[in-house]
Amino acid sequence: MFVSFSIERCEMTQSAIVRWSNPKMILVATKLLEGSSFILHAINQAKLSKAKVLLVHVTSPSNMRTESRDEVQAIVPHFHAGSLMDKMDEMVEAFERAGVECEPLFLRGLPEKQIPLLVKARSVDRVIVSNRNMSGVSRLLEGSVAEALIAGLDVPVCVIGRRAHPEATRGAPLRRILVAASFEPVSQLLVGFASTLAEFNDAHLTLLHVLDSSTVSEQEREMSRFAARRRLFELIPKDARHRHPPVGLVCEGDPAEIIAAESRTTSQDLLILGSPYPSVLSWLLGTSIVHRVIVESACPVITIRPRGTSDDFLEVAAAEQPVDSHEYA
Numbered sequence: 100m101f102v103s104f105s106i107e108r109c110e111m112t113q114s115a116i117v118r119w120s121n122p123k124m125i126l127v128a129t130k131l132l133e134g135s136s137f138i139l140h141a142i143n144q145a146k147l148s149k150a151k152v153l154l155v156h157v158t159s160p161s162n163m164r165t166e167s168r169d170e171v172q173a174i175v176p177h178f179h180a181g182s183l184m185d186k187m188d189e190m191v192e193a194f195e196r197a198g199v200e201c202e203p204l205f206l207r208g209l210p211e212k213q214i215p216l217l218v219k220a221r222s223v224d225r226v227i228v229s230n231r232n233m234s235g236v237s238r239l240l241e242g243s244v245a246e247a248l249i250a251g252l253d254v255p256v257c258v259i260g261r262r263a264h265p266e267a268t269r270g271a272p273l274r275r276i277l278v279a280a281s282f283e284p285v286s287q288l289l290v291g292f293a294s295t296l297a298e299f300n301d302a303h304l305t306l307l308h309v310l311d312s313s314t315v316s317e318q319e320r321e322m323s324r325f326a327a328r329r330r331l332f333e334l335i336p337k338d339a340r341h342r343h344p345p346v347g348l349v350c351e352g353d354p355a356e357i358i359a360a361e362s363r364t365t366s367q368d369l370l371i372l373g374s375p376y377p378s379v380l381s382w383l384l385g386t387s388i389v390h391r392v393i394v395e396s397a398c399p400v401i402t403i404r405p406r407g408t409s410d411d412f413l414e415v416a417a418a419e420q421p422v423d424s425h426e427y428a
Contacts, residue, residue, distance in 0.1 A: 119255050120295040121404075122224030128244065131186040133229045138190055140399055141227045141258050142197045147273060147300065151200045152189055153221060156183070161248055192370065211247035218254060225297045225401075227257045230393050246390065249402045255292070257401045260393045266368075273300040275416040277367040277398075278360045279307045282330060285373045289403060290334035293371045297341060302368070304345040306331040307361055309354040324349045355388045359395035370400045 127141045187203050194201035206213040218226065230245045248254045257363050278293035280286040290306060298303040308327045310320075331347040350357045362370050372392065393400050 110418055113291070115383050116288070116292050116295050118224050119292055120299050121148045122150045123148065124153065124221060124223050124298045125150045126155055126214065126218060126221070126223045126226045128155050128157070128210060128226060128228040128248070129190065130229070130391045131156055131183060131190075135189070135193075136263065137229050138193050140193075140263060142199055144225070144227065144257065144399075145194070145199045146197065151202065152194055152372060153201045153217070153223065154187065154194070154201050155204045155206060155214065155217065156187060156204070157208060157213050158183070161287045180402055208233065210244045214248060214261075215251055218252060223254060225255050225257060226235060226252060227259065230260045243390075245393070245396070249389065250404065253402050255401045257399050258393050259399050260396050262395060263399055264397050273302045273368050275303045275305070276300075276369050276371065277305045277307060277358075277362060277365070278333060278371040279309070279354075279373075279392075280331060281308065281354075281373075283326075283373065285403070287334050289371055290331075290371055291336050292403065294335050294339045294341070294345070296369075296371075297343075297345075298339065301342045303343045304341060305326070305348055305361075305365065305367070306345060307348045307350065310351045325419065341385050355391035355395070358388075358392050359397075362392075363397040367398045370396055370398050372400065373404070404409075 100123070125141070125145050129137075141152065144150075183205075187205075192205050193200045204217070206217065214226065217223070226248060228245045228248055230243070245256070245258050248326065249258070273296070276293050276297050278289055280290055293304060293306075296302070308325060308331055310323055327349045328347045331349070332345070335345060348359075348361070358370070370392070372389065389402060
C-alpha cells in the first residue's frame with residue numbers, strides 16, 4: 100500500500116519536473132519600472148519552450164475599476180493611469196516582436212496574494228520577477244515581492260538580479276546550468292529538475308556542493324570531498340540521458356559567496372537552488388543565503404521551495420537523504 104502510494108506521488112513529482120523544465124505558461128510579474136534587460140531575459144526563457152507569457156502588474160485599489168473573475172481581482176485603470184497602459188503596451192510589443200504570445204493583466208491588491216491566485220487559476224509553470232536590492236529598514240517597511248513569491252509559490256520562481264549578465268538575452272540557447280545541492284531531501288528534486296532542463300536544452304550541467312569543513316582534519320576533509328562528489332552524482336536520475344557528462348564540483352567556504360562566484364567564473368546561463376524557510380531576522384536584513392546569491396549572481400536564479408508539489412516526494416526521499424546544515428538545499 101505504502102509502496103504503491105509512494106510510486107504514485109513520485110510519478111506526480113516527475114510530471115511536475117517535466118512541466119517546469121518545458122513550461123508552456125510563464126507569468127512575468129512587473130512593476131513597469133524594470134529595464135530592457137529584464138524583459139529580454141523573460142523573452143529568451145519563453146522562446147526556449149515556446150511558452151505563452153502572462154505579463155502581470157499588481158497595483159493598489161485606488162483609482163481602479165474592478166472586474167471580478169473567479170478569485171482573481173482583475174482591474175482596468177482609468178484614463179489618468181494612461182502612463183501605466185503605455186508602459187504595459189511597450190512591454191507587450193517587445194514580447195510580440197520576438198514571436199512570444201503575451202497577455203497583459205492588471206491586478207488589484209498585494210502581489211504576494213494576487214499572483215499565487217493567478218498562478219493556480221491559469222496553470223502557470225514558472226514565474227519570473229526582478230529583484231530589488233533592499234536591506235535593513237527598507238526591507239522591514241516595504242518587503243520584497245520576489246522573496247514573498249519565492250516563499251509562497253509551489254512552482255519555480257526565476258529571479259533576475261541586478262548582476263544578471265546580458266549574454267542570455269541574445270537569443271542564445273541554454274548552454275550551462277548550475278545547481279547547488281546541500282543534500283537536504285529537496286536536493287533530489289532540484290537535481291532532477293536541473294537534469295531534465297539540461298536534457299531538454301542539450302546543456303552542460305554542473306552540480307555544486309559547499310562543504311562546512313572548518314572543524315575537520317585534512318584527512319577527514321579529503322574523505323568528505325570524495326563522499327560529497329559521489330553523493331552529487333547519486334542525485335542525478337538513473338534514466339537521465341545527457342549529451343554532455345555532468346560535472347560534480349565540491350568547494351569549501353561561505354555557501355553564498357561560493358555559489359555566486361561560480362555563476363560568474365564559469366559563465367553559467369542559469370542557477371538553480373532550493374528555497375528553505377529563512378529566519379525572520381535573516382529575511383528582514385537580507386542575510387539569507389538565497390537572498391545573497393540572488394543579489395550577487397551573474398545569471399538568472401530559479402528557486403524551488405521544499406513543500407507543496409514536492410511534499411510527498413520529500414517524505415519518500417527523507418528516509419534516504421541525510422540532512423546537511425546549509426540552508427541553500
